[in-house]
Amino acid sequence: MTQPIYNFSAGPAMLPAAVLKEVQEELLDWQGSHMSVMEMSHRGKQFMSIAEQAEADLRSLLKVPDNYKVLFLQGGATGQFSAIPMNLMPEGGSADYVVTGSWGKKAIKEAGKYGTGRLAAQAEGGFTHIPDPSAWDLDANAAYVHITPNETIEGVEYHQIPDVGDVPLVGDFSSTLMSRPVDVSKYGVIYAGAQKNIGPAGLVILIVREDLLGRARSTCPSVLNWQGQAEAGSMLNTPSCFPWYVAGKVFSWLLDRGGLESMAEINQRKAEALYAAIDNSDFYANPVDPAARSWMNVPFTLADAELDATFLKESADAGLLTLKGHRSVGGMRASIYNAMPEEGVNALIDFMADFERRKG
Numbered sequence: 001m002t003q004p005i006y007n008f009s010a011g012p013a014m015l016p017a018a019v020l021k022e023v024q025e026e027l028l029d030w031q032g033s034h035m036s037v038m039e040m041s042h043r044g045k046q047f048m049s050i051a052e053q054a055e056a057d058l059r060s061l062l063k064v065p066d067n068y069k070v071l072f073l074q075g076g077a078t079g080q081f082s083a084i085p086m087n088l089m090p091e092g093g094s095a096d097y098v099v100t101g102s103w104g105k106k107a108i109k110e111a112g113k114y115g116t117g118r119l120a121a122q123a124e125g126g127f128t129h130i131p132d133p134s135a136w137d138l139d140a141n142a143a144y145v146h147i148t149p150n151e152t153i154e155g156v157e158y159h160q161i162p163d164v165g166d167v168p169l170v171g172d173f174s175s176t177l178m179s180r181p182v183d184v185s186k187y188g189v190i191y192a193g194a195q196k197n198i199g200p201a202g203l204v205i206l207i208v209r210e211d212l213l214g215r216a217r218s219t220c221p222s223v224l225n226w227q228g229q230a231e232a233g234s235m236l237n238t239p240s241c242f243p244w245y246v247a248g249k250v251f252s253w254l255l256d257r258g259g260l261e262s263m264a265e266i267n268q269r270k271a272e273a274l275y276a277a278i279d280n281s282d283f284y285a286n287p288v289d290p291a292a293r294s295w296m297n298v299p300f301t302l303a304d305a306e307l308d309a310t311f312l313k314e315s316a317d318a319g320l321l322t323l324k325g326h327r328s329v330g331g332m333r334a335s336i337y338n339a340m341p342e343e344g345v346n347a348l349i350d351f352m353a354d355f356e357r358r359k360g
Protein backbone atom coordinates (compact mmCIF):
# COMPACT_ATOMS: atom_id res chain seq x y z
CA MET A 1 0.00 0.00 0.00
CA THR A 2 1.42 3.39 -0.90
CA GLN A 3 0.92 6.09 1.68
CA PRO A 4 -1.37 8.98 0.75
CA ILE A 5 0.39 12.26 -0.01
CA TYR A 6 -1.00 15.60 1.11
CA ASN A 7 0.41 18.89 -0.15
CA PHE A 8 0.03 21.86 2.23
CA SER A 9 1.58 24.40 -0.16
CA ALA A 10 0.25 27.98 0.11
CA GLY A 11 0.26 28.50 -3.65
CA PRO A 12 0.48 27.26 -6.28
CA ALA A 13 -1.43 24.75 -4.23
CA MET A 14 -3.06 21.35 -4.30
CA LEU A 15 -5.84 20.81 -6.85
CA PRO A 16 -8.58 18.17 -6.51
CA ALA A 17 -7.23 14.84 -7.73
CA ALA A 18 -10.50 14.23 -9.62
CA VAL A 19 -9.96 17.45 -11.58
CA LEU A 20 -6.36 16.59 -12.48
CA LYS A 21 -7.50 13.17 -13.64
CA GLU A 22 -10.14 14.64 -15.95
CA VAL A 23 -7.62 17.12 -17.32
CA GLN A 24 -5.25 14.23 -17.96
CA GLU A 25 -7.92 12.26 -19.79
CA GLU A 26 -8.71 15.26 -22.01
CA LEU A 27 -5.17 16.52 -22.39
CA LEU A 28 -4.45 15.27 -25.92
CA ASP A 29 -7.96 15.32 -27.29
CA TRP A 30 -10.58 17.56 -25.72
CA GLN A 31 -13.97 15.90 -26.19
CA GLY A 32 -13.33 14.58 -29.68
CA SER A 33 -11.90 17.83 -31.00
CA HIS A 34 -8.53 16.15 -31.77
CA MET A 35 -6.92 19.13 -30.04
CA SER A 36 -5.66 19.86 -26.59
CA VAL A 37 -7.26 22.88 -24.89
CA MET A 38 -3.72 24.33 -25.09
CA GLU A 39 -3.90 24.19 -28.88
CA MET A 40 -7.30 25.72 -29.54
CA SER A 41 -8.22 29.17 -30.73
CA HIS A 42 -9.61 31.15 -27.84
CA ARG A 43 -12.23 32.50 -30.25
CA GLY A 44 -13.32 29.11 -31.55
CA LYS A 45 -16.65 27.67 -30.46
CA GLN A 46 -14.96 24.92 -28.42
CA PHE A 47 -13.00 27.22 -26.16
CA MET A 48 -15.89 29.72 -26.05
CA SER A 49 -18.10 26.96 -24.63
CA ILE A 50 -15.45 26.14 -21.99
CA ALA A 51 -15.12 29.81 -21.06
CA GLU A 52 -18.87 30.44 -20.87
CA GLN A 53 -19.53 27.36 -18.76
CA ALA A 54 -16.77 28.36 -16.32
CA GLU A 55 -18.28 31.80 -15.90
CA ALA A 56 -21.81 30.43 -15.50
CA ASP A 57 -20.62 27.98 -12.82
CA LEU A 58 -18.67 30.68 -10.99
CA ARG A 59 -21.75 32.93 -11.02
CA SER A 60 -23.89 30.14 -9.69
CA LEU A 61 -21.41 29.20 -6.91
CA LEU A 62 -20.98 32.78 -5.71
CA LYS A 63 -24.56 33.89 -6.55
CA VAL A 64 -23.06 36.84 -8.42
CA PRO A 65 -25.78 39.49 -8.96
CA ASP A 66 -26.61 40.42 -12.58
CA ASN A 67 -25.13 43.91 -12.26
CA TYR A 68 -21.61 42.51 -11.84
CA LYS A 69 -19.16 41.55 -14.57
CA VAL A 70 -16.87 38.55 -14.12
CA LEU A 71 -13.46 38.86 -15.78
CA PHE A 72 -10.79 36.20 -16.34
CA LEU A 73 -7.55 38.17 -16.52
CA GLN A 74 -3.77 37.74 -16.30
CA GLY A 75 -0.99 39.36 -14.28
CA GLY A 76 -1.99 37.81 -10.97
CA ALA A 77 -3.36 39.56 -7.94
CA THR A 78 -0.24 41.71 -8.03
CA GLY A 79 -1.23 43.06 -11.44
CA GLN A 80 -4.54 44.09 -9.89
CA PHE A 81 -2.69 45.97 -7.13
CA SER A 82 -1.92 48.43 -9.97
CA ALA A 83 -5.11 47.95 -11.94
CA ILE A 84 -7.34 48.85 -8.99
CA PRO A 85 -6.04 52.42 -8.56
CA MET A 86 -5.77 52.88 -12.33
CA ASN A 87 -9.41 51.83 -12.80
CA LEU A 88 -10.95 53.49 -9.76
CA MET A 89 -8.79 56.33 -8.46
CA PRO A 90 -8.79 59.65 -10.33
CA GLU A 91 -5.47 61.45 -10.94
CA GLY A 92 -4.41 63.01 -7.65
CA GLY A 93 -7.04 60.94 -5.83
CA SER A 94 -6.86 58.88 -2.68
CA ALA A 95 -8.02 55.44 -1.57
CA ASP A 96 -8.19 53.86 1.88
CA TYR A 97 -6.31 50.68 2.73
CA VAL A 98 -6.77 48.50 5.79
CA VAL A 99 -3.58 46.50 6.27
CA THR A 100 -3.87 43.23 8.16
CA GLY A 101 -0.85 41.43 6.72
CA SER A 102 1.91 41.23 4.12
CA TRP A 103 -0.32 41.29 1.03
CA GLY A 104 -2.20 44.37 2.16
CA LYS A 105 1.16 46.07 2.70
CA LYS A 106 2.13 45.32 -0.89
CA ALA A 107 -1.23 46.52 -2.20
CA ILE A 108 -1.03 49.92 -0.48
CA LYS A 109 2.56 50.41 -1.61
CA GLU A 110 1.59 49.80 -5.23
CA ALA A 111 -1.39 52.19 -4.96
CA GLY A 112 1.04 54.92 -3.87
CA LYS A 113 2.46 54.94 -7.41
CA TYR A 114 -0.87 56.22 -8.78
CA GLY A 115 -2.08 58.55 -6.05
CA THR A 116 -2.50 58.35 -2.30
CA GLY A 117 -2.78 54.93 -0.73
CA ARG A 118 -4.03 56.08 2.65
CA LEU A 119 -3.59 53.81 5.66
CA ALA A 120 -7.05 53.73 7.25
CA ALA A 121 -6.16 51.07 9.81
CA GLN A 122 -3.38 48.62 10.51
CA ALA A 123 -3.13 45.81 13.05
CA GLU A 124 -0.75 46.99 15.80
CA GLY A 125 1.88 44.74 17.30
CA GLY A 126 2.20 42.25 14.44
CA PHE A 127 -0.39 40.93 12.06
CA THR A 128 -2.41 38.79 14.44
CA HIS A 129 -5.86 40.39 14.41
CA ILE A 130 -8.32 42.56 12.47
CA PRO A 131 -8.50 46.12 13.86
CA ASP A 132 -12.05 46.89 15.03
CA PRO A 133 -13.86 48.34 11.97
CA SER A 134 -15.68 50.89 14.16
CA ALA A 135 -12.25 52.46 14.88
CA TRP A 136 -11.07 52.64 11.23
CA ASP A 137 -10.11 56.13 10.08
CA LEU A 138 -12.13 56.14 6.85
CA ASP A 139 -12.22 59.04 4.40
CA ALA A 140 -15.73 59.54 3.00
CA ASN A 141 -14.14 60.88 -0.22
CA ALA A 142 -11.88 57.87 -0.79
CA ALA A 143 -12.12 56.29 -4.25
CA TYR A 144 -12.50 52.89 -2.52
CA VAL A 145 -11.61 50.98 0.63
CA HIS A 146 -9.27 48.02 0.10
CA ILE A 147 -9.14 45.03 2.43
CA THR A 148 -7.48 41.61 2.29
CA PRO A 149 -10.19 39.19 3.47
CA ASN A 150 -7.58 36.47 4.03
CA GLU A 151 -3.92 37.22 4.63
CA THR A 152 -2.25 34.10 3.30
CA ILE A 153 1.10 34.54 5.06
CA GLU A 154 -0.04 35.46 8.56
CA GLY A 155 -3.27 33.41 8.50
CA VAL A 156 -5.56 36.30 9.44
CA GLU A 157 -9.09 36.25 8.01
CA TYR A 158 -12.16 38.45 8.26
CA HIS A 159 -15.18 36.49 9.41
CA GLN A 160 -17.49 39.47 8.93
CA ILE A 161 -17.76 41.98 6.11
CA PRO A 162 -16.93 45.47 7.44
CA ASP A 163 -19.42 48.26 6.78
CA VAL A 164 -17.66 51.07 4.91
CA GLY A 165 -20.73 53.10 3.97
CA ASP A 166 -21.12 54.20 0.35
CA VAL A 167 -17.45 53.96 -0.61
CA PRO A 168 -16.86 50.88 -2.81
CA LEU A 169 -15.27 48.01 -0.90
CA VAL A 170 -12.49 46.18 -2.78
CA GLY A 171 -11.36 42.77 -1.53
CA ASP A 172 -8.25 40.74 -2.38
CA PHE A 173 -9.79 37.28 -2.06
CA SER A 174 -6.79 35.44 -3.54
CA SER A 175 -6.56 32.77 -0.87
CA THR A 176 -10.18 32.48 0.21
CA LEU A 177 -12.49 32.87 -2.82
CA MET A 178 -14.63 29.71 -3.14
CA SER A 179 -13.93 28.57 0.43
CA ARG A 180 -17.38 29.73 1.62
CA PRO A 181 -20.33 31.81 0.40
CA VAL A 182 -19.67 35.55 -0.06
CA ASP A 183 -22.26 38.32 -0.23
CA VAL A 184 -20.91 39.77 -3.47
CA SER A 185 -23.37 42.69 -3.28
CA LYS A 186 -21.40 44.12 -0.33
CA TYR A 187 -18.35 44.63 -2.57
CA GLY A 188 -17.54 46.92 -5.45
CA VAL A 189 -14.70 44.65 -6.58
CA ILE A 190 -13.61 41.13 -5.63
CA TYR A 191 -10.43 39.73 -7.11
CA ALA A 192 -8.41 36.56 -6.66
CA GLY A 193 -5.30 35.01 -8.17
CA ALA A 194 -6.27 31.46 -9.11
CA GLN A 195 -3.30 29.49 -7.81
CA LYS A 196 -4.45 29.26 -4.20
CA ASN A 197 -7.97 27.90 -4.23
CA ILE A 198 -9.15 27.92 -7.85
CA GLY A 199 -6.73 26.56 -10.43
CA PRO A 200 -3.31 26.97 -12.03
CA ALA A 201 -1.30 30.19 -11.80
CA GLY A 202 -1.68 32.58 -14.72
CA LEU A 203 -5.31 33.49 -14.13
CA VAL A 204 -6.82 36.17 -11.91
CA ILE A 205 -10.57 36.43 -11.47
CA LEU A 206 -12.18 39.84 -11.03
CA ILE A 207 -15.81 40.49 -10.15
CA VAL A 208 -16.75 44.14 -10.56
CA ARG A 209 -19.98 46.08 -10.12
CA GLU A 210 -20.94 47.59 -13.47
CA ASP A 211 -21.30 51.17 -12.24
CA LEU A 212 -17.57 51.13 -11.35
CA LEU A 213 -16.58 50.55 -14.97
CA GLY A 214 -15.67 53.54 -17.12
CA ARG A 215 -13.63 55.38 -14.48
CA ALA A 216 -10.19 54.23 -15.68
CA ARG A 217 -7.46 56.73 -16.41
CA SER A 218 -6.49 57.15 -20.03
CA THR A 219 -2.98 55.88 -19.17
CA CYS A 220 -4.28 52.54 -17.88
CA PRO A 221 -2.81 49.71 -20.01
CA SER A 222 -5.56 48.18 -22.14
CA VAL A 223 -5.08 44.68 -20.71
CA LEU A 224 -5.67 46.08 -17.20
CA ASN A 225 -8.66 48.20 -18.20
CA TRP A 226 -11.69 46.45 -16.73
CA GLN A 227 -14.24 48.17 -18.99
CA GLY A 228 -12.30 47.24 -22.12
CA GLN A 229 -11.87 43.68 -20.89
CA ALA A 230 -15.56 43.45 -19.95
CA GLU A 231 -16.59 44.61 -23.43
CA ALA A 232 -14.22 42.06 -24.97
CA GLY A 233 -15.44 39.16 -22.79
CA SER A 234 -11.96 39.05 -21.13
CA MET A 235 -10.49 38.43 -24.60
CA LEU A 236 -9.03 41.79 -25.45
CA ASN A 237 -5.93 39.73 -26.13
CA THR A 238 -5.30 35.99 -25.82
CA PRO A 239 -6.47 34.97 -22.35
CA SER A 240 -4.93 32.41 -20.04
CA CYS A 241 -6.88 29.63 -21.76
CA PHE A 242 -5.62 26.52 -20.00
CA PRO A 243 -5.91 27.87 -16.42
CA TRP A 244 -9.40 29.17 -17.32
CA TYR A 245 -10.34 25.65 -18.45
CA VAL A 246 -8.95 24.02 -15.29
CA ALA A 247 -10.69 26.61 -13.10
CA GLY A 248 -13.94 25.66 -14.85
CA LYS A 249 -13.35 22.02 -13.89
CA VAL A 250 -12.76 23.09 -10.28
CA PHE A 251 -16.05 25.05 -10.30
CA SER A 252 -17.91 22.05 -11.59
CA TRP A 253 -16.23 19.87 -8.91
CA LEU A 254 -17.42 22.37 -6.26
CA LEU A 255 -20.98 22.29 -7.61
CA ASP A 256 -20.91 18.48 -7.48
CA ARG A 257 -19.87 18.67 -3.85
CA GLY A 258 -22.86 20.82 -2.90
CA GLY A 259 -21.47 24.30 -3.60
CA LEU A 260 -19.98 26.79 -1.21
CA GLU A 261 -22.33 26.18 1.73
CA SER A 262 -21.11 22.64 1.92
CA MET A 263 -17.46 23.66 1.33
CA ALA A 264 -17.79 26.15 4.20
CA GLU A 265 -18.92 23.40 6.56
CA ILE A 266 -16.02 21.16 5.58
CA ASN A 267 -13.48 23.99 5.70
CA GLN A 268 -14.66 25.16 9.11
CA ARG A 269 -14.43 21.61 10.46
CA LYS A 270 -10.90 21.19 9.06
CA ALA A 271 -9.69 24.50 10.49
CA GLU A 272 -11.28 23.98 13.91
CA ALA A 273 -9.73 20.53 14.26
CA LEU A 274 -6.26 21.84 13.43
CA TYR A 275 -6.51 24.91 15.70
CA ALA A 276 -7.82 22.71 18.53
CA ALA A 277 -4.80 20.42 18.13
CA ILE A 278 -2.50 23.45 18.32
CA ASP A 279 -4.30 25.08 21.26
CA ASN A 280 -4.52 21.86 23.26
CA SER A 281 -0.75 21.44 23.16
CA ASP A 282 2.06 23.33 24.91
CA PHE A 283 4.38 22.34 22.10
CA TYR A 284 2.61 24.07 19.16
CA ALA A 285 1.36 27.65 19.06
CA ASN A 286 -0.58 29.97 16.74
CA PRO A 287 -0.47 33.68 17.63
CA VAL A 288 -3.61 34.83 15.79
CA ASP A 289 -6.67 36.18 17.64
CA PRO A 290 -9.16 33.27 17.59
CA ALA A 291 -11.79 35.64 16.13
CA ALA A 292 -9.58 36.27 13.08
CA ARG A 293 -8.02 32.89 12.42
CA SER A 294 -7.94 31.82 8.80
CA TRP A 295 -9.79 28.73 7.63
CA MET A 296 -7.34 28.42 4.74
CA ASN A 297 -3.81 29.12 6.04
CA VAL A 298 -2.78 27.94 9.49
CA PRO A 299 0.66 29.09 10.62
CA PHE A 300 2.10 27.48 13.73
CA THR A 301 5.40 27.38 15.59
CA LEU A 302 7.14 24.66 17.57
CA ALA A 303 8.13 25.39 21.19
CA ASP A 304 11.73 24.70 20.16
CA ALA A 305 12.63 26.22 16.75
CA GLU A 306 15.72 23.95 16.70
CA LEU A 307 13.30 21.13 15.91
CA ASP A 308 11.88 22.85 12.80
CA ALA A 309 14.16 21.09 10.34
CA THR A 310 13.47 17.68 11.91
CA PHE A 311 9.72 18.37 11.84
CA LEU A 312 9.87 19.28 8.16
CA LYS A 313 11.92 16.24 7.21
CA GLU A 314 9.82 13.77 9.17
CA SER A 315 6.51 15.25 8.02
CA ALA A 316 7.64 15.05 4.39
CA ASP A 317 8.69 11.43 4.95
CA ALA A 318 5.17 10.81 6.28
CA GLY A 319 3.64 12.20 3.06
CA LEU A 320 2.82 15.66 4.48
CA LEU A 321 4.49 18.04 2.06
CA THR A 322 5.38 21.74 2.01
CA LEU A 323 4.70 22.67 5.64
CA LYS A 324 7.52 25.21 5.89
CA GLY A 325 6.23 28.61 7.00
CA HIS A 326 6.76 31.76 4.95
CA ARG A 327 10.27 33.13 5.36
CA SER A 328 8.91 36.32 6.95
CA VAL A 329 7.04 34.45 9.70
CA GLY A 330 9.11 31.28 10.21
CA GLY A 331 7.81 28.07 11.75
CA MET A 332 5.23 26.07 9.83
CA ARG A 333 2.20 26.85 7.74
CA ALA A 334 -0.48 24.39 6.70
CA SER A 335 -2.58 25.66 3.80
CA ILE A 336 -5.81 23.72 3.78
CA TYR A 337 -7.72 24.95 0.75
CA ASN A 338 -10.80 23.27 -0.74
CA ALA A 339 -8.73 20.54 -2.38
CA MET A 340 -7.27 19.39 0.96
CA PRO A 341 -9.47 16.55 2.19
CA GLU A 342 -10.36 16.17 5.86
CA GLU A 343 -8.22 13.02 5.91
CA GLY A 344 -5.19 15.19 5.06
CA VAL A 345 -5.82 17.52 8.00
CA ASN A 346 -6.39 14.54 10.29
CA ALA A 347 -3.14 12.95 9.09
CA LEU A 348 -1.30 16.19 9.94
CA ILE A 349 -2.92 16.34 13.40
CA ASP A 350 -1.90 12.72 14.09
CA PHE A 351 1.64 13.39 12.91
CA MET A 352 1.89 16.50 15.12
CA ALA A 353 0.72 14.59 18.20
CA ASP A 354 3.17 11.79 17.51
CA PHE A 355 6.06 14.23 16.93
CA GLU A 356 5.28 16.00 20.20
CA ARG A 357 5.21 12.69 22.08
CA ARG A 358 8.61 11.77 20.72
CA LYS A 359 10.37 15.17 20.85
CA GLY A 360 8.32 17.45 23.12
Ligand SMILES: *Cc1c(COP(=O)(O)O)cnc(C)c1O
Residues within 6 Å of the ligand: 011, 075, 076, 077, 078, 079, 103, 148, 150, 151, 152, 172, 173, 174, 175, 193, 194, 196
Ligand atom coordinates in the same frame (compact mmCIF):
# COMPACT_ATOMS: atom_id res chain seq x y z
C1 LIG B 1 -0.74 35.01 -3.43
C2 LIG B 1 -1.41 36.28 -3.09
C3 LIG B 1 -1.19 37.44 -3.84
C4 LIG B 1 -0.23 37.50 -5.01
O1 LIG B 1 -0.71 36.77 -6.06
P1 LIG B 1 0.09 36.75 -7.47
O2 LIG B 1 -0.86 36.00 -8.31
O3 LIG B 1 1.39 36.06 -7.21
O4 LIG B 1 0.29 38.14 -7.89
C5 LIG B 1 -1.87 38.59 -3.47
N1 LIG B 1 -2.71 38.59 -2.44
C6 LIG B 1 -2.94 37.51 -1.69
C7 LIG B 1 -3.90 37.57 -0.53
C8 LIG B 1 -2.29 36.31 -1.99
O5 LIG B 1 -2.52 35.21 -1.25
